[in-house]
Amino acid sequence: MSTLVYTESILQPQDASFKLTVPAGDGWFHRIGKGQILRIVDLEGNQAADTFFFCATDVTERYSAQDTIREQGSIYLTTGTKLMSNLCREMLTIMADTCGRHDTLGGACAAESNMVRYSLDKRFMHACRDTFLLQMALSGHRVTKRDLAHNINFFMNVPVTSEGGLQFADGVSEPGKYVEMRAEMDVFCLISNCPQLNNPCNAYNPTPIEVLVWD
Amino acid sequence: MWSMRIPRRRLVCLTALDAGANLSALLYNSHDPLDRLNVPDTLKALHTAKLTRGHILMTDMGNSLASIVEDSLGWHDPLGGHITSTMVASKYGRHNYQQFRNDFHRNARDNFLIELSKHGMGLADIVANVNFFSKVVVDAEGRMAFAPHHCPAGARVGLRTEMDILLVLANCPHPLAPSGEYPRARVEVEIFPSDPPGNDDFCRNFRPECGRTLALTERLFL
Numbered sequence: 001m002s003t004l005v006y007t008e009s010i011l012q013p014q015d016a017s018f019k020l021t022v023p024a025g026d027g028w029f030h031r032i033g034k035g036q037i038l039r040i041v042d043l044e045g046n047q048a049a050d051t052f053f054f055c056a057t058d059v060t061e062r063y064s065a066q067d068t069i070r071e072q073g074s075i076y077l078t079t080g081t082k083l084m085s086n087l088c089r090e091m092l093t094i095m096a097d098t099c100g101r102h103d104t105l106g107g108a109c110a111a112e113s114n115m116v117r118y119s120l121d122k123r124f125m126h127a128c129r130d131t132f133l134l135q136m137a138l139s140g141h142r143v144t145k146r147d148l149a150h151n152i153n154f155f156m157n158v159p160v161t162s163e164g165g166l167q168f169a170d171g172v173s174e175p176g177k178y179v180e181m182r183a184e185m186d187v188f189c190l191i192s193n194c195p196q197l198n199n200p201c202n203a204y205n206p207t208p209i210e211v212l213v214w215d
Numbered sequence: 216m217w218s219m220r221i222p223r224r225r226l227v228c229l230t231a232l233d234a235g236a237n238l239s240a241l242l243y244n245s246h247d248p249l250d251r252l253n254v255p256d257t258l259k260a261l262h263t264a265k266l267t268r269g270h271i272l273m274t275d276m277g278n279s280l281a282s283i284v285e286d287s288l289g290w291h292d293p294l295g296g297h298i299t300s301t302m303v304a305s306k307y308g309r310h311n312y313q314q315f316r317n318d319f320h321r322n323a324r325d326n327f328l329i330e331l332s333k334h335g336m337g338l339a340d341i342v343a344n345v346n347f348f349s350k351v352v353v354d355a356e357g358r359m360a361f362a363p364h365h366c367p368a369g370a371r372v373g374l375r376t377e378m379d380i381l382l383v384l385a386n387c388p389h390p391l392a393p394s395g396e397y398p399r400a401r402v403e404v405e406i407f408p409s410d411p412p413g414n415d416d417f418c419r420n421f422r423p424e425c426g427r428t429l430a431l432t433e434r435l436f437l
Binding site for chain 2: 003060064065066067069070073074075076086088101105106107108110112113115116117119120129145146147149150158159160161162164165166167168
């Protein structure tokens with residue numbers, strides 16, 4: 001287990017301009033303006049918040065996991081991480097993090113990948129990619145599956161071993177842990193509050209998250 | 216750079232003719248470009264952060280693009296992404312066409328865009344790629360390190376296509392390769408007929424997930 005560093009925020013929830021609880025298994029599509037600050041709170045602990053960002057002025061520019069981890073030289077996201085776009089521009093910067101480590105290698109669960117990972121009869125279980133697709137379709141913006149690349153899993157712990165193994169380890173999150181990031185450009189934030197019941201990423205009990213935005 | 220639609224059940228052999236090769240690659244369902252390589256779905260299904268024999272490159276729709284049926288190296292990189300013009304210039308200096316003619320420095324991003332455009336595709340279709348012949352290790356703190364001297368001349372990896380694919384290749388330096396002289400390792404591509412994966416196939420039996428993605432893909436051809 002690596003060293004985890006925790007950074008608290010000075011922002012107060014009562015000063016937030018936007019506040020919403022996203023129930024387990026639901027989604028959220030929201031514009032975050034440049035300079036605004038987004039906080040995601042793991043209300044009950046060990047809940048994966050699958051999160052993706054598009055550039056609001058041109059959605060072909062979008063979050064890129066490979067560019068983000070390579071440019072910072074580390075696979076884990078935490079305070080100081082610059083979330084990079086596929087054009088290698090800074091989209092958001094993580095300013096505070098009381099969880100200490102977040103994953104961006106594991107991607108989102110999907111009906112189809114659940115069939116591969118667990119069994120062919122899992123096709124009709126609720127999954128993050130379906131939430132992403134529905135939120136994009138309902139957003140009123142021209143954003144489709146073609147624009148969707150792989151995401152961040154806030155509050156999820158996916159260590160890589162020196163031999164190249166990928167593990168899905170117990171969560172490092174707890175009730176009330178949060179991550180906070182400042183938008184460096186106008187972005188659309190797309191969240192699926194993960195409904196996965198086939199593995200311990202949500203401790204087999206998906207729970208709500210809270211999103212807050214400060215101007 | 217090179218791209219080609221390759222039918223199902225071909226053996227695509229990639230051979231590094233020189234040491235230090237890196238081949239950035241993207242794969243798509245030839246009939247549906249939205250059914251495309253998904254690195255996280257591939258890695259989490261296989262519980263791996265590297266690619267080698269037995270592994271199957273999967274799409275985000277649970278389908279199998281290609282199985283790795285041969286591998287002399289034991290490690291190909293799915294984490295590092297691909298190099299852009301800005302990165303090439305900062306690592307190797309500016310070598311433009313005007314001065315160097317066809318010895319100018321190519322970069323994988325532009326090569327992907329050129330080849331994808333030939334198939335009516337573009338930036339939105341560039342997802343996380345894999346890098347054949349390169350190795351990036353991750354330590355306990357999560358730090359990534361490029362392994363130099365990983366690929367000797369003669370290194371070889373064999374891919375069996377499990378559906379009709381569009382294969383897009385960019386022979387350009389790995390973005391984490393050390394700076395210095397721009398690498399120019401040649402890679403040979405050979406395509407042979409291949410038998411379908413039988414019930415005793417190594418890749419099919421590598422993990423239960425492999426059997427299931429092959430079964431799903433076979434449904435495309437009913």
